[in-house]
Amino acid sequence: MQQQVLGGRYLLKDKVGTGGMATVYRAQDQVLNRTVAVKIMLPQYAGDATFAARFKQEAQAAAGLSSPYIVGVYDWGKDGDTYYIVMEYLRGTDLKSGIRSHGALDPKKVAQIGSQICAALSVAHKHEIIHRDIKPQNIMVLPDGNIKVMDFGIARAKNSHLTQDNNVLGTAHYVSPEQTRGQELGPTSDIYSLGVVMYECATGQVPFDGDDAISVALKQVNELPVPPSQLNPNLDADLERIILRCMEKDPANRFQTADELRQTLNAYLAGRQVDVPEPTRVIGAVPAGGAGATETRVMSDQTQAMARPAGIGNTAVRSGSGMSSSASGGADPYGGKKKGGKGKIVAGVVAALAIIGVIAFAAFSALNSGAKTVTVPNVLGYTQEEATEELRSLNLGVKTSSGYSDEYEEGEVMSQTPSGGLQVEEGYEVEIQISRGPEPIKTTTVPDLKGRTREEAEKLLEEAGLVGVASEASNDAEEGTVFEQSPAEGEEVEEGSTVTYTVSTGPGTVSIPNVVGDGENSALGALEDAGFSVSREYEYSSRVDAGVVISQSLTGSAMPGTTITITISRGPEPDTSTPDTPATSPDSPTTGEDEEESAGAA
Template sequence: MITQGVFIADRYEVIDKVGAGGMSDVYRAKDHILGREVAIKILKQEFSEDATFVAKFRTEAQSAAGLEHPNIVNIYDVGSENGMYFIVMEYVEGITLKTYIEKKGQLNFKEAISIAIQVGRGIEAAHQKGIIHRDIKPQNIIISTEGKVKVTDFGIARAASSNTIHADVMGSVHYSSPEQARNGFVDGKSDIYSLGIVMYEMVTGRVPFDGDNTVAIAIQHLQEEMVAPSAYAPDLPISLEKIILKATMKSPDRRYGTISDMLMDLKKALVSPNEDFVVISESELGQTKVMPRITPEQEDSLTKKAAQALIFDDEYQDEEEYYDDDEYYDDEYYDDEYYDEDEEEDDGKMDKIITISGIVAGIAIVVILVAIFGSRVGLFKFGSKKVTMINVVGTQYEEAKTQLTDLGLEDDNILVSYEDSDDYEDGVVMSQSTKEGDEFSLNDTLRLTVAGDEENGDSSASDSSNQSESKDSNSSSNSSNSSSSSSNKNNTTTQQTPAANTDNKTETDGKATVAVPSVVGLTQAEATTVLDAKNIVVTSTSSDYSDTVPSGQVISQSIAPGEMVAANTTITLVISKGSKEKTYNYTIPNPYEGECTYSIAELNKSGTIPKSGAINISDVTKASLTVTLTYTPAGADGNPDSSQTQTQTQTVQGTAN
């Protein structure tokens, strides 16, 4: 039991308990050797008894101890005593961002960007050291009494993620990336996604996905589109909204490439909040993009402008609300002095270049060694030729095989499966795994689905051979029959090489296999019925828009048609939501000299627009809106003079997405 006055490692005297979480309890203590206050995070008993977790915990904590940055809670020591494992770290007096959001509700855009920039800088420093946080959430972000923002628990999430008794994941799953939800590959883009969710909560006062349990929330991260933050924060600038939307794209390839790229856009958003400069691509996978080069002079200029933009005025701040009861957030933080980075950047630029160069060189060496080893053992084949695939659907298998051989494919490249069909004659190719026009590597396998079963496929080839033999041998039927039989055997052997491989695998595994039917274009109910008949289980479905597949029908399936799988194999389907309805964005500025009110009849929406401000409304299905603006100036006594009220109604045209 840890109580006040207890010494840990004969050095740290516990003062009081300051917090508790799913993994550990946190105490404030005094370091009697260095004479400073520290925070000690002590692992809970169930974690301390897991040897695998403890080993990983110490490794990750020691790695994170190498991080030193103003926006990171520094780790000073890692140790153990009498089976108790602890981390000694910097003590920061303040509150968590979660508490701060709960106290304020919604943060104005300048405040949210300021916090996001500081968190981003801490993440950037960690990524440059090759450390991914994996658990960015408001509970792990501390705002000090001086107004500085620090990120804690770097490296610890990696240890927790591999532990089977992880206790408190409910708070984390709200901010987990889709790849974390499905236990996929996690890199720096996962931290970008989590920071985007944190920013969403800062400006709206709520998380985008919520539910009764972790599974329900994780599924929402994977499948559901989140409500645009401007729906809850109508005054949110379009630049910040699009930064949040880009950071939280479900596909990592559509997010920011690095946290540094995101920081550049956040600085731009401070300087030009209503400028629509954020580009969200449909898909960046496999595309080469030329990015504009940002010179150091441009970055310095942008940083200075962003610092100046952080100075709050009465337009954006209610002082009584802002300072609240405790001065947790000091306005002095927002002055130019804190953001004057010229000296710091000049001193640290060489160290940063050396660090990045070392990381790049290390990665290059590892890649080269892996490539050499892989090529020697046959894992990799370099310089493989690629061809443009042709269409063989609707062609007899033998003819299709000839065409594919002429293209450069060999027997090893072709895997054949058979399936009964009412739409195709026996022996005709029904589908191919690589579409016409797509690139095909000669190291890959092309899967063909042929109508009929394997026996019919063989007999079809045999019949063709018999007819050829009989035309050339009318005078000697016995010889013809013998020749035909030999020809049949040769044809069968040639045609069935891939299928025979599949049969061998089935015998080795001892399991019955079935060919996966194509259910694309069927309704969900029809597709489920067809797959059930083949003993293939539909475990889940997702939905997506399609301009070609009607609503309610299957767009794609997780296993390609014709692939041989074991009975009771699971499959997932993507169901069409039909064509995506065209939507529009609106920016409505305030034309008056003071705050005005607005109302939009079509949306049944109203509110206020600050002086010199504007509102941004996204994803509206109507091409134009009727907007009424009302302004009541102050009279001689300083109170609103209703006799001078001005009203204007205008039709505003939207900008199509």
């Protein structure tokens, strides 16, 4: 890539990522001599006045936020037709990649991450800024395990006019129900999204999935999540209640502030009693797989513009506006009323299905009011035979599967769906998962990263099932290539292990030894050991002993390989006059020989 300098100051090095609105580069701040991240608006948006305004708003808003858990914004500007933001350069990996690599996280780690995100949101909310795009891709996990919240690219100040459009921005897996409806957003919307993030951290999967953004967003509105403990039996009840309270459909039922949620998470981390009410539950038994369960599908991680179905949030008809639901209608050319858009059809179908569901449930309850129900026993830790016998004794069906577990011995029940204590009808099929014991340790060979670019190194590590943590340092290796790694190439390590590697920023300057007053050989050795070439000159000096350095051409610091010229004393200049012969005046017309003859004659 041809090197480019933005604003006469930021030298772009290499691309580190692309988001929904911008590309991010690693760059060198040539004024403060530090590595920074520069976010440059994508070309298709740079000419759009609305997006340009939103981009500048991001910089102005984020620059005012100061927290150890928020990525720092240093500068922003416009270079030609390009808008850019200069941010803190982070070393680490995003939370989404971490979940993909490691699966469900330890409950305490989930709470710690949630608490730190709360700290970041608390600062933003006090500035009346709602993030609106909290998701694992926007959470950077640093090498020390702490996090920083990134990307206020679609955040907005409370009274910003920039969001009054026909799109709901955000990633569908994490948007709140009110964001899907296009309603006014507040702090509780970010808290909902944070609840989804903690759910994914705790279970390794998102609560709602589907074929497209619209179907996922509608599930956020209409379906309750499967309790995370059904997906991860190691999750305790306190943390589950915290997560599900964040994900309540009604904002009034959630934690109302980030500070309130953080205090609760910190109490949980400290082992204190957590007073959180039971979350909203599905009426009746939860079917195997849960109310919100769907086939797992891989969707794009990029933030996308998601069309808001008209009518879902009743945004077209406002209270007191004096406009009826048909105010924008009229006869179409065929004599009928003008048809609504696709969004209205979707909304109508959803509403109809909801009504039908209520009616069907009522009818089903009436017809089966005499059906016998039983309480599902808790069979965790039972052998397969014991669990099967216990369930069948209650006229319940049994479906088995298996998996690895560090907690349960081989042959014991490690999870069950539904959980023990739920009321179901006789004949209901309970799924139990039988432990195969601890998962065998999978090993992999550490690839050779030396000489590779950062992107090539990350690809090799990903293919090997390893996690890379990069740093930078000056080195004689080609700029932008790896020159050091640990563990070394060829070593066998456990899959998921971390490999640290160092990328060269090119040869840096080094201090020049001061060799004035040193002997010639000593000075030569000192300069060459420091990486410099040496040129020698000699001159007479009545003040400096022979063989001692009188001066050097450069001091301070310079690039390795620079030539340093040292001047070495020859000692005093020798006297060229003849001994015992008086010195004659420069004006004397006679020679010394003539003088001797004259003296003898005298």
